Amino acid sequence: MSSESGTRTEIVAVGRELLTGRTVDTNSAWIATRLGALGAWIERIVAVDDDPALVAREIRDARQRGASLVVTTGGLGPTFDDRTLAGVAAAIGVALVEHPAALAFVARRYAELAAAGAVDDGTLTVPRRKMAVLPDRAEPVDNPVGTAPGVLATDGDFTVLALPGVPAEMREVFENALPMVRPRLAAPAHVVEREVPTGCGDESVITLAAAHAMEVVPGVYLKSLPTEFAPGCDLRVRISARGTDRDEAEERTTRAAHELATELARLRRA
Amino acid sequence: MSSESGTRTEIVAVGRELLTGRTVDTNSAWIATRLGALGAWIERIVAVDDDPALVAREIRDARQRGASLVVTTGGLGPTFDDRTLAGVAAAIGVALVEHPAALAFVARRYAELAAAGAVDDGTLTVPRRKMAVLPDRAEPVDNPVGTAPGVLATDGDFTVLALPGVPAEMREVFENALPMVRPRLAAPAHVVEREVPTGCGDESVITLAAAHAMEVVPGVYLKSLPTEFAPGCDLRVRISARGTDRDEAEERTTRAAHELATELARLRRA
Numbered sequence: 001m002s003s004e005s006g007t008r009t010e011i012v013a014v015g016r017e018l019l020t021g022r023t024v025d026t027n028s029a030w031i032a033t034r035l036g037a038l039g040a041w042i043e044r045i046v047a048v049d050d051d052p053a054l055v056a057r058e059i060r061d062a063r064q065r066g067a068s069l070v071v072t073t074g075g076l077g078p079t080f081d082d083r084t085l086a087g088v089a090a091a092i093g094v095a096l097v098e099h100p101a102a103l104a105f106v107a108r109r110y111a112e113l114a115a116a117g118a119v120d121d122g123t124l125t126v127p128r129r130k131m132a133v134l135p136d137r138a139e140p141v142d143n144p145v146g147t148a149p150g151v152l153a154t155d156g157d158f159t160v161l162a163l164p165g166v167p168a169e170m171r172e173v174f175e176n177a178l179p180m181v182r183p184r185l186a187a188p189a190h191v192v193e194r195e196v197p198t199g200c201g202d203e204s205v206i207t208l209a210a211a212h213a214m215e216v217v218p219g220v221y222l223k224s225l226p227t228e229f230a231p232g233c234d235l236r237v238r239i240s241a242r243g244t245d246r247d248e249a250e251e252r253t254t255r256a257a258h259e260l261a262t263e264l265a266r267l268r269r270a
Numbered sequence: 271m272s273s274e275s276g277t278r279t280e281i282v283a284v285g286r287e288l289l290t291g292r293t294v295d296t297n298s299a300w301i302a303t304r305l306g307a308l309g310a311w312i313e314r315i316v317a318v319d320d321d322p323a324l325v326a327r328e329i330r331d332a333r334q335r336g337a338s339l340v341v342t343t344g345g346l347g348p349t350f351d352d353r354t355l356a357g358v359a360a361a362i363g364v365a366l367v368e369h370p371a372a373l374a375f376v377a378r379r380y381a382e383l384a385a386a387g388a389v390d391d392g393t394l395t396v397p398r399r400k401m402a403v404l405p406d407r408a409e410p411v412d413n414p415v416g417t418a419p420g421v422l423a424t425d426g427d428f429t430v431l432a433l434p435g436v437p438a439e440m441r442e443v444f445e446n447a448l449p450m451v452r453p454r455l456a457a458p459a460h461v462v463e464r465e466v467p468t469g470c471g472d473e474s475v476i477t478l479a480a481a482h483a484m485e486v487v488p489g490v491y492l493k494s495l496p497t498e499f500a501p502g503c504d505l506r507v508r509i510s511a512r513g514t515d516r517d518e519a520e521e522r523t524t525r526a527a528h529e530l531a532t533e534l535a536r537l538r539r540a
Contacts (some may be wrong), residue, residue: 016493018312018315018492019302019312019313019315020302020303020306020312020510021298021299021301021303021304021306021312022298022299022303023299024294024295024296024299024488025294025295025298025299025315026294028291028317029291029292029293029294029295030291031291031508032289032290032291033290033291033292034291035353036290042289042290042291043289043318044289044317044318044324045288045289045295045316045317045321046315046316046317046378047298047314047315047316048314048315049313049314054314059389075278077473078473078477079462079473079474079476079477079480079493079494080477080480081480081493086449118471118503119471119472119474120470120472120475120538125475126478127473127474127475127477127478128474147474153314164315175317183392185460200390201389202389202390203347203348203349203397204348204349204389204395204417205390205395205397206349206429207348207349207350207397208396208397210349210350212455223286223287223351224349225350233388240290251322262336267503268390
């Protein structure tokens with residue numbers, strides 16, 4: 001992993017519906033795209049069952065492998081199977097405690113929902129209070145869509161951001177957490193992506209030219225975009241270049257495209 | 271994990287495009303759905319980079335945790351970054367060797383593609399031969415869509431099924447591998463799923479009734495389907511019941527629905 005790669009990050013998606021295949025995990029790709037643009041380097045995405053021990057294990061393993069940021073999604077709500085925060089607390093070795101600020105948030109949300117007629121009443125019942133029980137010293141993050149706050153928990157240089165699982169809530173909480181997360185991210189690498197046609201339908205040839213371009217141009221990654229074989233098929237290659245500024249990334253992209261085309265022509269003449 | 275749960279299985283999706291968020295991992299959900307219906311119990315889905323050491327680690331860890339089946343998807347093609355099989359071989363402690371049957375398959379596919387005008391010629395170049403290099407003693411699985419065979423590798427009671435990453439190829443190879451995989455799967459549990467309305471818009475209440483139903487009816491799992499709050503919102507609960515035959519699963523579903531409704535009525539009167 002080069003120093004250009006960014007903050008080492010893993011994503012832990014929590015929920016049995018992901019493991020039965022009933023729900024496709026679109027959250028992780030969304031988080032990866034947004035965080036990648038902000039300076040994170042996503043090394044691994046894992047989906048596990050709603051079990052605090054499993055969540056804790058994934059977070060601990062990620063940290064042990066060198067991740068400095070773990071983002072979880074799912075398991076923050078009021079239901080019996082929303083147990084992600086117990087896993088987060090165990091992973092960083094703190095207790096779960098009721099947070100006054102989180103309780104105030106939950107109380108306010110249920111008061112709003114009761115006033116709007118969306119729930120029968122706004123009382124702080126046991127399942128509702130449960131959403132204000134966070135890892136000790138964590139910070140709640142505003143959730144303008146649902147009732148469970150997001151959670152930012154830190155332990156030295158290690159950070160866990162726990163997001164809800166409902167996509168609309170996840171996205172809002174992510175954006176609200178950004179001011180807290182950003183200081184913990186590396187300076188974003190500048191990334192330029194370009195797709196180029198190859199005039200060739202055969203990945204087994206294109207790969208040789210792509211490997212050549214990656215060898216001679218630093219900081220670039222080329223990937224042919226496979227499709228079904230067809231006569232006259234013109235496969236495309238996606239060039240991703242990282243650089244310390246945009247000009248460097250652009251220049252690397254252009255050089256890689258040139259090297260790819262030249263080598264491809266040479267191979268097909270050979 | 272109850273004895274009704276089935277063959278302990280993990281899925282390893284390989285490819286940087288999953289980690290950058292450019293590609294949403296739809297393969298894993300498809301595999302989970304199909305395999306779940308056939309007797310597997312998916313415990314974990316993980317996405318990692320195109321790196322044999324990372325693939326090997328995930329497979330080894332899965333086995334060590336007690337999985338008897340690991341399904342990989344991605345990284346079987348002719349390109350430099352298709353290195354999943356090196357990871358599979360390392361995980362089960364065998365060498366990578368060129369398999370005559372796999373080579374014959376690759377040769378036949380390229381001859382067909384050349385005859386159809388889809389590739390310039392059908393010669394067995396180095397990247398093409400690479401697709402016939404499998405873990406020692408593994409079995410190639412026919413791929414009628416692409417050029418890389420799927421791979422079934424076994425080590426005692428432990429099985430790795432390596433599928434391509436292009437969804438159309440993945441699905442075809444999966445179906446072709448089934449006759450080989452099925453004898454290694456537990457008898458499928460019969461699963462019945464039913465969604466029931468609750469007449470209630472408040473997950474924090476529904477969860478108490480769902481927990482009650484799970485407590486009194488064996489083999490059932492109830493999950494409220496969260497949505498955004500709205501006045502008059504009627505949240506639904508999905509009941510999944512497993513049983514040794516269909517009647518048992520049906521009967522458990524009906525009992526759980528009854529317990530849910532009764533307890534919900536009681537709570538809302540309270």
